Amino acid sequence: xxxxxxxxxxxxxxxxxxxxxxQAAPRNCLVVGIxxxxxxxxxxGRIGAYxxxxxxxxxxxxxxxxxxxxxxSRQALSGICFGEQALITEVDTDRYGRTVADVSxxxxxxxxxxxxxxxxxxxxxxxxxxRRGGGLFKLQERAQARRAGLWADPQPTPPWEWRKHQREExxxxxxWGGCRWGGLF
Numbered sequence: 001x002x003x004x005x006x007x008x009x010x011x012x013x014x015x016x017x018x019x020x021x022x023q024a025a026p027r028n029c030l031v032v033g034i035x036x037x038x039x040x041x042x043x044x045g046r047i048g049a050y051x052x053x054x055x056x057x058x059x060x061x062x063x064x065x066x067x068x069x070x071x072x073s074r075q076a077l078s079g080i081c082f083g084e085q086a087l088i089t090e091v092d093t094d095r096y097g098r099t100v101a102d103v104s105x106x107x108x109x110x111x112x113x114x115x116x117x118x119x120x121x122x123x124x125x126x127x128x129x130x131r132r133g134g135g136l137f138k139l140q141e142r143a144q145a146r147r148a149g150l151w152a153d154p155q156p157t158p159p160w161e162w163r164k165h166q167r168e169e170x171x172x173x174x175x176w177g178g179c180r181w182g183g184l185f
Contacts, residue, residue: 024090029053031081031105037062037073037119038111039098042086056098058091059136060111061123061159068157069150073119076149080113081105091128115139118149121158 033041038057045051062077063070084105092100103110114120116139122129129136143151150156157165 026087026089027053029086029088031084031086034074034078034082036065036070037077037114038123040077040081040086040103042088044088053088054098055088055103056094056100057103057111057114057120058100059123059125059129059132060114060120062114062120063150063156063159064162067159067162068153069119073114073150076117076119077110077114080108080110086110092126112136112139116143116148118143118146118151123160 027044029042029044031040032043032052035041035054038060040055040057042053042055043050044053062073065071065074081103087104088099089102089104090099091102094100111120112135115122115136122136122140124130143149
């Protein structure tokens with residue numbers, strides 16, 4: 001049996017169609033918790049069959065709670081989504097088992113709003129933001145130019161750098177059987 005090569009345009013269309021088929025159907029959920037500026041908990045499903053889902057908003061990264069602007073970022077996401085119906089479209093699952101998804105609250109993309117208000121960075125993991133046309137980068141540039149949110153700081157620390165520094169600092173701490181000798185003397 002012989003197969004002829006598919007024209008590249010037809011192959012591209014097939015790949016695009018399969019990528020859309022593999023994306024989960026959007027779920028309508030109630031946002032019941034906000035962990036930080038890029039993570040929320042939603043209750044999905046029907047009465048008696050609810051499922052709690054931890055959701056990491058796709059293509060953004062917000063300051064950690066203990067990081068400068070962390071609490072303000074969390075409050076901003078809470079103002080956008082807490083107690084609201086959210087349309088959650090799963091994109092992936094992260095290494096912590098959280099659903100990575102596009103989240104829309106009140107018909108507005110939560111990730112775009114967080115970036116445009118200056119409470120989150122674009123996080124181009126797997127080039128997701130780039131593949132989507134780069135609109136988030138433009139929103140981030142505008143927020144920087146306006147010195148909105150965390151951009152009021154002339155050199156805010158991106159969360160991935162802050163987390164790395166925290167890990168390095170923790171690894172540098174001496175431990176002897178779970179006891180820190182410095183606190184004893």
